[in-house]
Amino acid sequence: MTTNTETEPKQFTAFISMPFDAFFDDLYHQGIKAVNDHLKAYRLKIIRLDESAYRKQRIQENVLAHIDTSDLLIADISRYPKSPSPNVSVMHEIGYAAGRRLPVVLIGSPETLKALPSNLQGDIVTVYDHETDHDYSRFAVKLAHQLEATISEKVLPRVRGEYQLEGFSGRNGVHLDYLISLARQRVFILTTNLSYTASYLCEAIKEAVERNKGNPDFRVEILTMDPESNVANERAVQLGRTARVYRDELRESLEHLQRAFTGLKNVEIMTYTSLPTQMTFIVDNHVVVAVVSMTELSREGTHFLLSDSPRGAEPFIGHFRAVKTHRRTHWH
Incomplete structure (x- = not known):
């Protein structure tokens, strides 16, 4: 049995939903962001949209991506x-x-309690009052108490074991492009077919590379199946595809990425000749993993997201490096 000797408080992420108006700025900066000064067992990573990098074209898509994570x-x-x-x-x-069964902590001014929307009547609202609490210090204490209770009663039961995992019915639900666009350390991709990466992730990778121009430690490493290998034939049979058509698809997506990243020293694209047991996307300390299905494209199957866990990411990084060591060809 492994004993966890870490004493750091568990960290969770809270997305702040509030109007974008100067009227609410003091509340946010002096009240909401001050809760970590009063939380005892937990820490909160607080995210508000206007303080975060936009990845999606539409504002609402960025909001939903934040709520999802x-x-x-x-x-x-x-x-x-x-x-x-x-x-x-x-x-x-x-x-x-609510539709995603995500716990919600409601806050509001005293007038809010007089006219709650019908779907929220009966819910607990942590009240702030600028007239009697000018610097929101008392509100920050009250909110911290409510957050401690909500995390203990509603967030922790969703988390079992040492790490928190989220499941998605397909790759698109993970918002990989958003995670990649914000990368600061690494983007490692282990996949059988680069067509998804070429179609949906290429621009996000370019954005991450541009963002990290002055960061010598930032790396993008991509491992994919060698179109000329025997295992490409085997994979084509699994998917019910003809070998020639499948090989052409592998070549086309590989060549697309090679052209996209020509001349970038911190981007490596390599091929391997043995079929991996899992598709893996490692973005900093976030890990997205899916099985290599024998009946469907892996991108359409269940994906699991392990969020921001250095220790949890270590085995996946080790596996990635082991596959990289046994690669067949290398393109820089």
Whole structure:
């Protein structure tokens, strides 16, 4: 039995849903962001959209991507200063989080309690009042207490073992392009076929490379099946494809990426000749993994996301390097 001797508080991610208006800025900076000063057992990584890099073209897509990768939502349901109702976008985000069974912590001004939307009546609302709590210090304490309770009662039961995993019914749901665009250390890709990477991830990789121009430690390493290998024939048979057509697809996507990254010293593309047991995408300390299915394209199968875990990522990085050691060809 392994004993965990780490004493660092468990860290979780909270996405903040609130109107973009100067009216709420002091609340956010002095109240919400101050909760870590009062949390005892946990730490919160607090994310608000306007402080995060945009990856998707539409703002709402960026919001949903953040909610998908968060542990809980903190939502301000106060009535907007110029409106008699809570912010429409905030209500939509609460509904989206509820649909994903994500815990939601509601906050609001005193007036909020007088006219809660029917779907939120009976829910606990942590109240702030600028008239009596000018620097939001008392509110930060109250919110920290509510967050401790919510994490203990609703977030932790979703987490079993040492690491938190999220499951997705297909690769698109993981928002890999968003994770890759924010990479600071590494992007390692182990796959049988680069067509998905060429179609959906290439621009995000370029963005990450550009963002890390002055970072000598940043690496992009891509391992894919050798189109000329015998295992390419075997994989074609598994997928019910003709070997010639499948090989052409492998060549085309490989050549596409080679052209896209020509001359970039921190990008390596390599091929291997043995079929791996898993598809792996390692972005900094995030790991996305899927099995190599014998009945369907792996991109369409179940994917698991291990988020921001250096220790959890270590075995996958080790596996990636082992496959890399036995590669057949190398393109730099």
